[in-house]
Amino acid sequence: xxxxxxxxxxxxxxxxxxxxxxxxxxxxxxxxxxxxxxxxxxxxxxxxxxxxxxxxxxxxxxxxxxxxxxxxxxxxxxxxxxxxxxxxxxxxxxxxxxxxxxxxxxxxxxxxxxxxxxxxxxxxxxxxxxxxxxxxxxxxxxxxxxxxxxxxxxxxxxxxxxxxxxxxxxxxxxxxxxxxxxxxxxxxxxxxxxxxxxxxxxxxxxxxxxxxxxxxxxxxxxxxxxxxxxxxxxxxxxxxxxxxxxxxxxxxxxxxxxxxxxxxxxxxxxxxxxxxxxxxxxxxxxxxxxxxxxxxxxxxxxxxxxxxxxxxxxxxxxxxx
Amino acid sequence: xxxxxxxxxxxxxxxxxxxxxxxxxxxxxxxxxxxxxxxxxxxxxxxxxxxxxxxxxxxxxxxxxxxxxxxxxxxxxxxxxxxxxxxxxxxxxxxxxxxxxxxxxxxxxxxxxxxxxxxxxxxxxxxxxxxxxxxxxxxxxxxxxxxxxxxxxxxxxxxxxxxxxxxxxxxxxxxxxxxxxxxxxxxxxxxxxxxxxxxxxxxxxxxxxxxxxxxxxxxxxxxxxxxxxxxxxxxxxxxxxxxxxxxxxxxxxxxxxxxxxxxxxxxxxxxxxxxxxxxxxxxxxxxxxxxxxxxxxxxxxxxxxxxxxxxxxxxxxxxxxxxxxx
Numbered sequence: 001x002x003x004x005x006x007x008x009x010x011x012x013x014x015x016x017x018x019x020x021x022x023x024x025x026x027x028x029x030x031x032x033x034x035x036x037x038x039x040x041x042x043x044x045x046x047x048x049x050x051x052x053x054x055x056x057x058x059x060x061x062x063x064x065x066x067x068x069x070x071x072x073x074x075x076x077x078x079x080x081x082x083x084x085x086x087x088x089x090x091x092x093x094x095x096x097x098x099x100x101x102x103x104x105x106x107x108x109x110x111x112x113x114x115x116x117x118x119x120x121x122x123x124x125x126x127x128x129x130x131x132x133x134x135x136x137x138x139x140x141x142x143x144x145x146x147x148x149x150x151x152x153x154x155x156x157x158x159x160x161x162x163x164x165x166x167x168x169x170x171x172x173x174x175x176x177x178x179x180x181x182x183x184x185x186x187x188x189x190x191x192x193x194x195x196x197x198x199x200x201x202x203x204x205x206x207x208x209x210x211x212x213x214x215x216x217x218x219x220x221x222x223x224x225x226x227x228x229x230x231x232x233x234x235x236x237x238x239x240x241x242x243x244x245x246x247x248x249x250x251x252x253x254x255x256x257x258x259x260x261x262x263x264x265x266x267x268x269x270x271x272x273x274x275x276x277x278x279x280x281x282x283x284x285x286x287x288x289x290x291x292x293x294x295x296x297x298x299x300x301x302x303x304x305x306x307x308x309x310x311x312x313x314x315x316x317x318x319x320x321x
Numbered sequence: 322x323x324x325x326x327x328x329x330x331x332x333x334x335x336x337x338x339x340x341x342x343x344x345x346x347x348x349x350x351x352x353x354x355x356x357x358x359x360x361x362x363x364x365x366x367x368x369x370x371x372x373x374x375x376x377x378x379x380x381x382x383x384x385x386x387x388x389x390x391x392x393x394x395x396x397x398x399x400x401x402x403x404x405x406x407x408x409x410x411x412x413x414x415x416x417x418x419x420x421x422x423x424x425x426x427x428x429x430x431x432x433x434x435x436x437x438x439x440x441x442x443x444x445x446x447x448x449x450x451x452x453x454x455x456x457x458x459x460x461x462x463x464x465x466x467x468x469x470x471x472x473x474x475x476x477x478x479x480x481x482x483x484x485x486x487x488x489x490x491x492x493x494x495x496x497x498x499x500x501x502x503x504x505x506x507x508x509x510x511x512x513x514x515x516x517x518x519x520x521x522x523x524x525x526x527x528x529x530x531x532x533x534x535x536x537x538x539x540x541x542x543x544x545x546x547x548x549x550x551x552x553x554x555x556x557x558x559x560x561x562x563x564x565x566x567x568x569x570x571x572x573x574x575x576x577x578x579x580x581x582x583x584x585x586x587x588x589x590x591x592x593x594x595x596x597x598x599x600x601x602x603x604x605x606x607x608x609x610x611x612x613x614x615x616x617x618x619x620x621x622x623x624x625x626x627x628x629x630x631x632x633x634x635x636x637x638x639x640x641x642x643x644x645x646x647x
Contacts, residue, residue, distance in 0.1 A: 050502035051473075157590050187359035187529065192573035192586035199583070214502065217532075221575035221584070244577065258507035260536035261577040262559050271511060272504045275472050 004038040004074075005208050006062060006095075006176055011035040011071035013054075013061055027280040031057045033232035035071075036306065037210075041175065042202070044209040046223025046240070048216060050255075052279060053229040055212045059178045062210065063095055064088060076175065093123060096169035098162070100181035105165060106153040112139075112164055113149035119171040138167040141204070143197060159190035166197065170205065178210045183218060195221060216259050220244050225312075228252045231279055231287040234306055238313040248315045251288050286318065294319040325350045325491055325523050326371070331383035333363070333370050338594040340366050342547040344383070345621070350490065353517065353524045355538035355555070357531065359570075361591050362544040368495045368527045372404050387491070406436045409484035411477070413496035418480060419468040425452070425479045426464035429486055436487040451482040456512060474505035481512065485520070495527040510537055531574060535559055540632070543567050546592055546602040549621055553633035563624060563635035566603045601637070609639050 012035075014028035032054045039045045047055045061068045064080055073080040075095060083091060099105040106115060116135045120126055126134065136146055142163040153161055162182060169177050179198070183191040195218065201207060211222050219226055220240060227237040228249065236249040247253045254270040272291045277283055286304050289295035299318055306316040324347035333341035341363040348354050358364040369375045371385055373392060385392040387408060392400060404410075412418045420428055429451060430444035439447055445464065452460035455478040468476055477497060484492055494513070498506040514537065516522055526538055534541055535555060542552040543566065551564035562568040572585035589606040592598060598605050600615040607614070621636040 050504065159590065187591070188531070188570055189359060189573050189587035190590065192575075192584035193588075195575065196584055196586055215575075216503070217575040217577050220577060221581055255503055256577070258503040259577055260510075260532035262531040262535035262571065262574065269507060269511075271507060275474065275505070276502075 003040065005041040005076060006037070006039040006210065007072075007074040008035060008037040008058075008062055009072045009074075011037075011058065011061055011073065012069045013057055013066065014069055029280045030232050030282060031279060032061060032068075033282075035229070035232075035234055037062075037227060037234070037237075039176065039208050039210050040224075041208055042206050043225070044202070044211050044223045046219035046226040047210060047212045047229060048214065048219050048226060048255075049229035050214060050276065052231075052276060054232040054279075055214075055229050056180050058229070059097070059180045059210060059212050063092070063097055063178055065097070093172040094174050095176040095178070096172070096174040097178045097180065098165050098169050098182045100184050103153075103158070103161065103185075106161060106168075108153055111150055111152055112144075115153075115164065116149075116167055116171060119168065123172060125172075134171070138170055141170060141201065142167045157190070158186050159193055162186065162194050163197065166194075166201065170201065173205070174207065176208045176210065178212070180212045181214070182211075184213065184215065191218070198222070216244075216256060217261070228255065231276065231282050233287060233316065234314075235288065235316045236314065237306065239311070242311060242313050248309065248313065248320045249288075249317050250292050250294050250319070286316075288317075292319075324348060325352075325388060326525075327384075327386045328371070329384040329386075331367070331370060331385065332381070333366050333375055334380045334382070335378060335594075339547055340379075340594050341370060344549055346542055346549065346552065348491065348523050348525060351517065351521045351523055352540065353526060353538045355526045355528060355534040355541045356544060357528055357534050357541055358544035359529060359591055361546075361593065363547040364527045364529075364544050365495055367544070368410070368493050368525065371493060371525070372408065372410060373400060374404075402436070405432060405484075406487045407489055408491045408493065409487065409489035411480050411484050411492065411494045411497050413499050419476060421468055424465050424467055425471070429464075429479075429483050432483055432486040447486075448482075451485055452479070454485065454516070455479075455482045457482070472505075473501055474508060477501065477509055478512065481509075481516070485516070488520075489522065491523045491525065493525045493527070496529070497526070498533060499528070499530065506533070513537065531559075531570065543570070546597060547594060548602065548618070548636065550603065550637070551633075551635045552621070553630065557630055557633060563633060564603075564637050565607045565609050565639070567635075569606075569608075613638060 013032040016028045017026035049055045060066045117131050120131045213219050226243045227234045236252045254272045257270045274291050283290045285300040289299040304316045304318045306314045308314050326348040331344040356364045370381045426448045429448040433439040433444045449460045538555045541558050542549045545566050551567045569587040604610040604614040619636045619638045621634050623634050
């Protein structure tokens with residue numbers, strides 16, 4: 001996809017355990033092991049998967065908060081992995097991140113005004129008066145009042161803190177926000193407020209989201225396209241409607257069937273046996289085969305590529321026709 | 322049916338503030354009751370109060386009658402025989418509830434020694450049987466492993482095995498699947514469902530997750546700011562909620578099917594116990610609130626509109642209007 005705002009190809013990150021004094025060094029953890037993603041300008045790609053699948057690592061890799069081992073990350077047409085430190089700093093104004101835990105991602109000693117002014121200071125934008133004006137605009141955009149500016153993070157509830165996190169991310173007028181589990185720590189009624197706010201901000205600011213979550217219902221609500229990760233790989237990627245109405249990969253099917261929907265129809269549950277294999281020792285061939293109800297001998301030899309099955313629906317499975 | 326557990330006027334106070342107030346509910350043998358609410362609703366404190374485990378300086382008042390015995394006035398020594406015996410508990414985070422320096426077998430054996438007087442080979446054999454009961458593969462081998470060697474799902478199974486060690490009739494499960502991934506959560510819920518059917522176990526499930534409630538519970542009590550605001554059979558309550566808070570919670574939830582629109586978020590936030598509004602505690606966030614709502618806390622009562630559903634009750638004066646309207 002050439003029109004993508006963010007385009008990731010063949011992304012790899014292996015974490016190597018530190019050498020130990022005695023005994024052999026452990027095997028590397030293959031956290032992200034060949035991931036392709038496209039986020040269109042102004043759109044939302046949902047990235048879902050269970051703990052340890054590599055979705056959060058992927059989010060940090062695309063911002064170069066941690067460095068990838070291999071692959072290409074193109075953002076607004078520029079290769080990020082080749083960008084010099086100065087250029088990277090400039091590009092980072094356009095790509096921001098919002099974390100799950102608004103408690104630990106805000107400096108408790110700073111006032112909200114100081115937190116929101118910091119990006120302008122770092123990038124040398126505006127004078128005192130101009131910065132104060134911008135802070136007021138940011139607070140207004142995320143539904144906080146002007147008098148909140150002089151308070152400290154601990155005086156706010158979880159939902160309000162996430163509003164502050166969003167305001168900080170918006171400060172430098174980004175085109176992309178990586179949102180890593182942005183509502184997972186929030187209660188249902190507050191979660192809805194933040195999801196609505198994120199959709200509003202997307203519309204008014206023309207934002208694109210890489211929306212990372214383990215919560216499938218939340219991703220369904222937010223994303224235009226959805227990528228499902230398992231053990232460091234994308235196993236299925238499709239437009240939202242197709243993925244939720246007609247999932248093809250056996251892992252996606254099991255994952256969707258495991259989510260109870262209050263008041264909804266009961267889906268036939270596909271119970272997976274066993275547990276996710278260790279990421280430092282993934283199975284040969286298809287990584288899902290050890291838990292897959294469809295797996296046969298062939299699945300152990302060849303690693304299935306992520307192939308298009310029509311309509312932009314891509315699946316990595318030997319058994320899906 | 323005589324209830325297994327019957328709770329009346331249960332209140333937990335810290336100083337002047339009640340974090341659990343005037344709860345009344347019952348649990349029948351083999352029944353699953355879900356207590357659902359958001360952070361600060363008092364649901365976890367309710368679970369602790371039932372077992373008299375509220376940390377000081379919390380004060381519990383009211384009555385908790387379990388199999389004919391009033392627990393709140395029972396001497397500590399007698400209570401200990403019930404707690405972990407006929408009434409067992411499973412917590413959210415198995416890693417912090419398990420002792421990291423003992424094997425899982427030894428921890429189960431401890432409960433068996435305390436409540437059933439088993440020791441040595443008999444205790445070990447029983448621990449292996451219990452691990453098998455909760456579907457832990459290679460139980461005979463796993464029994465001598467340490468908690469850190471097990472995954473989150475396996476640790477939660479060990480916690481359930483420990484809870485089952487003394488043949489409980491009631492299991493109090495506080496967010497038992499919250500720390501687990503979706504596919505593992507489904508496995509644990511299936512396990513609890515099976516155990517309930519096989520052992521006739523009653524369960525009080527404390528959770529914030531409405532999906533888990535819909536999937537597993539027979540009956541629901543919805544808590545808001547220390548009080549039960551609505552109770553009823555799960556299916557009826559989800560199909561047609563009576564209290565505006567229940568209605569709001571369901572409307573604010575993103576769904577797995579159906580059209581995607583703007584979420585109907587409940588404005589504002591849950592009031593803390595030291596800043597409760599007068600009258601109905603939900604009134605400041607309620608779309609239906611009127612002047613009389615601020616006058617008194619509405620009682621949990623069967624509304625006229627729900628006469629067809631005798632097991633339902635809601636704490637909302639709005640339903641009196643329905644009665645007038647016919």
